[in-house]
Amino acid sequence: MxxxxxxxxxxxxxxxxxxxxxxxxxxxxxxxxxxxxxxxISVYAGDRFSIDPDDPSAESPDGPFGPDAVVESRxxxxxxxxxxxxxxxxxxxxxxxxxxxxxxxxxxxxxxxxxxxxxxxxxxxxxxxxxxxxxxxxxxxxxxxxxxxxxxxxxxxxxxxxxxxxxxxxxxxxxxxxxxxxxxxxxxxPRDPALRVEVVRRRMSFDLDAAAFAERFGGADRALTSRIAAARELVGKVRLTEPGLLKIAEVCAVFEVDGLRADIVTARTAVAHAAWAGRSEVTRADIRRAALLALPHRRRRNPFDAPGIDEDLLDRILGDEELPPEPPEGPGDSGDDSGPEDDSVGLDTPPPSGSGGSTDGGEDGSTDGGEDGSTDGGEPPLVEPGERQRAGVETNTDDSADDQPQGAAAPESVTGAAPAYRPRLLTVTGLGTGRTGGRSKAIGSSGRRIGARESSRGSLHLVETLKAAAGKQATRGRTSGRVELRVEDLRTAVREGREANLVLFCVDASGSMAARKRMAQVKAAVLSLLLDAYRRRDKVGMITFRGEGAELVLPPTGSVDLAAARLDEIPAGGRTPLAEGLLEAARVLQRERLRDRDLRPLLVVVTDGRANFPKKDGQAHGKDAVRRSQQAAAYVAGLGVTTVVIDSESGPMRLGLARQLAAHLEAEHVPVAEVSAEALTSAVHGFTGSTTGRGVA
Incomplete structure (x- = not known):
């Protein structure tokens, strides 16, 4: 860092x-x-735009500044x-x-x-x-x-x-x-106890006497300032040879980064790193360090891909040998603008040994661990855990769960998702007042101006303010001159933009869901909605129910990356405590309503509706479970939450239990076979149109 x-x-x-x-x-x-x-830096006195006095092309709205203008340092x-x-x-x-x-x-x-x-x-x-x-x-x-x-x-x-x-x-x-x-x-x-103790010691020392603490490290600060200034003087003279440029291009091409910005940034970073180390020519170590800083975040192909770079692959591309010297120019060859003709330009003295602190471990720039933010575990993993499952690979393809008795518990399995797709926009109709996002229409601080209102807080609408004051000047005894403004004249702009929403997934992870690749279809649908939530800046939460109860595997959060990771890890197996899942969803929605009344929720229940739960004798009782799930569904419906039921039941023999559940939830019913982007979006959008203004009790 x-x-x-x-x-x-x-x-x-x-x-x-x-x-x-x-x-x-x-x-x-x-x-x-x-x-x-x-x-x-040097600036003109009184210049609010801080242009460089040494740059003749720089212009300031506060200018022009003549040759006699006062220049000061700040x-x-x-x-x-x-x-x-x-x-x-x-x-x-x-x-x-x-x-x-x-x-x-x-x-x-x-x-x-x-x-x-x-x-x-x-x-x-x-x-x-x-x-x-x-x-x-x-x-x-x-x-x-x-x-x-x-x-x-x-x-x-x-x-x-x-x-x-x-x-x-x-x-x-x-x-x-x-x-x-x-x-x-x-x-x-840091995980090293000694380093953690040193951090605490320094923090407590600073709190006791900040001035003495600053003086203690004043010498190292001044040395660091001098080293940065020297590196700035040298950076324009550092030579990046043609073999070095080719090596940078090869690294970026092998790692398949998008565009050419990565090549440019890596080259500039390698040059800066060489100047920081006091060298006049870019070396292999400079390119390696630059690649570790410039490429990890540019390798993400999907929003849920973890940033990172394979250091072993990087070392294989760079090789063990130093960069070869650039061949001498022949007659008629054009000069190289990447650096000075004299390769010997450099610092008169090596960088101060104490100026780098923990920032740089040596003049060759090849230190490992810490400079780029890596910890004892190295760079973030190249492949996010669960990526194999998202590619559609199943670790268990047991299709026998549908053939088991309804009360029997199926063995656990972890099923990967089928390939995700891009869903259409899901919106809640009406105008909300939630935080800025990209999903539903809302009145907020951004967006197009649609009117004005009397208020002293927000973005001032100057024209409406003056209009409101103009009609009151006569009663205030003013017929000419300045306009007298009072607090009651202030008008602020009313803007219509977009808001983020809370998307809460309630996913059935019982044994019947594990059969016949149902879970792969379900996870694909959920993953697709998560991708959309990533782009819309929504909060997402996830509940799973299986075995003997329900679990909030991901409390509502803005990190949909975490939701995608948890989705990969969801096992399937056991009985179906549907009522517990719905009641847990109700608790989460009520709690979030208290935290943020402007965050409008959307509940997505994914199940086949086959409710059963275990008793003390170890036997599952389907009739009692169905009755309890219906009661729980009626309770959730009373909260006024927009709900969609995704029916995961498949095969020629269908019981239609999820459709009955949707009726009790007052929700839209969508069979999983029809959960394309268009079908799911149309279903939710159409349902929310009939629930405008409903909120969580």
């Missing part, structure tokens, strides 16, 4: 860093500490982008005080302007609203921000190092933004 942060500040063109890791691993602490060790800014920030705060907007008091149209710069030539930090970047993600994508791609609104037309430079931190358990990042991060690292807390 430390190395990735340093490299992207040495060469900002790399494109920033995404730090993924479990909670409590000092991700935010490391990022905030980075700004303190970066060399200062520390690099670390600008934090809150997850709940508004669009006006990010890109800038009309200066309200100037507009209302003097009638002047002035631009108030946003966070992207303040971040120019500095660091833009987004904590919990995976929870960032979609409209803010789009703004960051545009700014990162263009290096500029253009604002055209409310009579303001401004364009300014916005080149910054984008740093994001996230906990994967809270949900994954949109693929569009994920690819914009040049480097990514996985971090975890």
């Amino acid at each position: 430390g190395l990735a942060l340093v490299l992207t500040t040495i060469s900002p063109e790399i494109g920033g860093v995404l730090v993924r890791g479990e909670k409590g691993t000092a991700k935010s602490t490391a990022v905030r500490g980075l700004a303190a060790v970066l060399p200062s 520390p690099v800014r670390l600008i934090e982008l809150p997850v709940g920030a508004t669009e006006d705060r990010v890109v800038g907007s009309l200066h309200l005080e100037s507009a209302l008091s003097r009638g002047a149209v002035e631009f108030e710069p946003g966070l992207l302007a303040r971040a120019h030539r500095g660091l833009l930090y987004v904590d919990e970047v995976n929870l960032l609203h979609d409209h803010l993600v789009d703004l960051l994508l545009d700014a990162a791609a263009m290096g500029r921000v253009s604002v055209e609104r409310d009579g303001v037309s401004v364009s300014h430079a916005a080149r910054f190092v984008l740093i994001g931190t996230m906990n994967p358990e809270e949900g994954e990042l949109r693929p569009q933004l994920l690819d914009r991060f040049g480097l990514t690292v996985e971090v975890a807390a």
Whole structure:
């Protein structure tokens, strides 16, 4: 993590860093500490857009600045982008005080302007609203921000190092933004007790006397600042030879990364790593380290694929020998713009031994373990556990469960999912008020403006505010001059966008479900809906019932990756306690309703309806179980939750129990054979249209 942060500040063109890791691993602490060790920058005094005085092509909306303009030095800014920030705060907007008091149209710069030539930090970047993600994508791609609104037309430079931190358990990042991060690292807390003790000791020392603690490590900080400055001076002189470029291209091609951004980022990172180590030419070790930082997150083919890279394969591609020297140029050959003609350019002295701290273990850049965020277990696995099952491979193909008596318990088995498909959009009709997402229509802070309302909180609707005040000026004794505004005049914009929903799966994992590959079909349907939930930024939860009861295998979470992993691990076998599964679903929905009343739920029950449960004598009683399941279904129906029953029963002999269950649940009934994307989506969409306004009791 430390190395990735340093490299992207040495060469900002790399494109920033995404730090993924479990909670409590000092991700935010490391990022905030980075700004303190970066060399200062020169700016014009009073320039709110921080252009570079040494760049004659740089233009500032506060300019122009003449040759006599005062130039000052200031520390690099670390600008934090809150997850709940508004669009006006990010890109800038009309200066309200100037507009209302003097009638002047002035631009108030946003966070992207303040971040120019500095660091833009987004904590919990995976929870960032979609409209803010789009703004960051545009700014990162263009290096500029253009604002055209409310009579303001401004364009300014916005080149910054984008740093994001996230906990994967809270949900994954949109693929569009994920690819914009040049480097990514996985971090975890150390497992060595001695290292953990040292962390606690230093934290307690800092809490007792922060000034003394800072002074204790002041020398190492200053040495690190000097080393970063020296690396920045050297990075433009580092030579990346043709054999090195070919090796980078070979690595990216073998790992089948999308596009050419990976090649470019790997090359820039290798050059920065060589400069950091004080070398004037890129070596094999530089390319290896760059690939470990730049490629893992670009190898994901599906949202549920685990990021990672096979280091053994990488070493086989790079080989054991150092990069061959570039052949000398012959007559008529064009020069190489990748570096200086003089290969001997380098630092006069080697990097300070104490400046790297734990960031870099040696000048050759070939240290293993820790620099790229890997722990004792190495890189994340190349193949996610359960991927073989998702490919449609079954570990048990016992088809005899249907032939067993209804009360008998079938043996346990783990069945893989059939190939997933892309489902159509499932929406809840009406207008919700939930958090920003991509599923159902909602009134929120983003989206198209459809009106205004009287309020002092939210995005100000200037025109409606002035209209509301204009009709009251006479009663306030004003006939000319400035418009007198009061709190009751304020109007905020009403916007219609999209919200996320809670999709709760209640999956029958009994023995009858294991028969005749039913579970493969069921898991394919659930996996397809999970893929859609990933894209829509929904919360998902999963309940399974089998044997003697029901289990909440995944509490509602934003991480659909966890749901997919748990889906792979679900065994099938035993009896069918359907009532217990429905009652557990009711408890989860009621609990989530208390936590967030604006999060509208969708319950998906997957079963064949063959309810039975064991008694103390070990015998299953089907009639009692059916009656209890009907009572439980009626209770769930009383909660007013939109529900779909996926009937997994197959074969020529069908009892129709799932259809009866759907009637008691007041739910739509969909046979599993018809659970194509179109059939399932149409069924749910049609059902939700008749339940507008219903909520959980």
